[in-house]
Amino acid sequence: MVWEVFRQERAGQAFQHAGSLSAPDLRFAEIYARDFYGRRNESEALWLVPREQIHGVGEFADELERNYHRVDGYSLKAKLKEARDRAGKAPAGDR
């Protein structure tokens, strides 16, 4: 049985995938994981997950080009230049 190991390096940090190990059950998985990923105090905590329990999701297509919720959907540079030019030409009293 393959277990995926996620490791938290310091308290407050996100858990990151650290590797996998083979162990016949949770008891052995924990013993191995403690030894593999904790014997130098390099981990704050570990998560052990049976590989078959992980559901992977990928390929995020954006068929509708919905760029309004992405950074590249907003190109302020040209507009800002135009706006500044416009403001610069305005009569002094309007500033």
Added chain:
Amino acid sequence: MSPQEQQFLEFVQSGGQVETNDWMPDEYRAKLIKFIEMHGNSELMGVLPEREWILRAPTLRRKLALTAKVQDEVGHAQLIYRVVEDLGKPREACLDDLISGKAKFHNVFHYPTKTWGDVGVIAWLVDAAAIISQKALLKCSYAPYARIMKKICWEESFHILHGRDVVLTLMLGTDEQRELVQEALNRWWGPLMQFHGNPIPAEEDPMFVWRIKSQANEEARQQFLDGYVPQIWELGLTVPDPELGKDEETGLWRYSEPDWDELKHVVTGHGPRSQERLELRRVAREQSAWVREVVLAEAA
């Protein structure tokens, strides 16, 4: 090569990384398995020369440190065989091929460890040579292998520390102890110079073509010489190669041609300790079979 394979090759050559379930050419998978399996075998076989010295280590602290190093290396073998398993070759098959002599392991683990000086030189310089190869694998096109290399390199750096400490302690001791280190260096220099392989151009090395490795053999050897020869010299040790020196113009090290015939002879199982160590591995596997059976039965 099919268009799909060509596309894959271009992808890895431009720095692309591949995950376990991605499509990959059969040749790439076969090369990966061969390379990574040999790495795993070397970690596992590499503990045998050191194991011989656990009981003879001079102090309790050294015994513990050496035991910890052995544990690290076996742990690396576990991690690496896991990567091979996910590529389609089970660990038991790897061990079968190792013991039967079908699969290889690194040249340096085929030699005897004569004295405590050898233990220091191995942990310092063999691990230093190994970490240079392993650091270059952090950029491997096969991402799961590259990821475990981070942990492996981190642990190897402890071994270099331990080895350097052993060597420094001996160098600060008696003339006899210094002689022990010099003799060990004399024994290990040849195998160390062979370690990174013959200087074939990177473009002709299939492991580089597929970006499994990210540097040429000679590049690794030059890096090793650059990093460690000055450290050897500053302790008053002599490198047993009259040709050794750095060309100030090119910045490259000159050295006597390593014995490539010896390398080939040794890694094909004809080294001074090859068969003895494989036999030890076979007996150990046989004797521990009942443990695996009990563990699996209990978990079932």
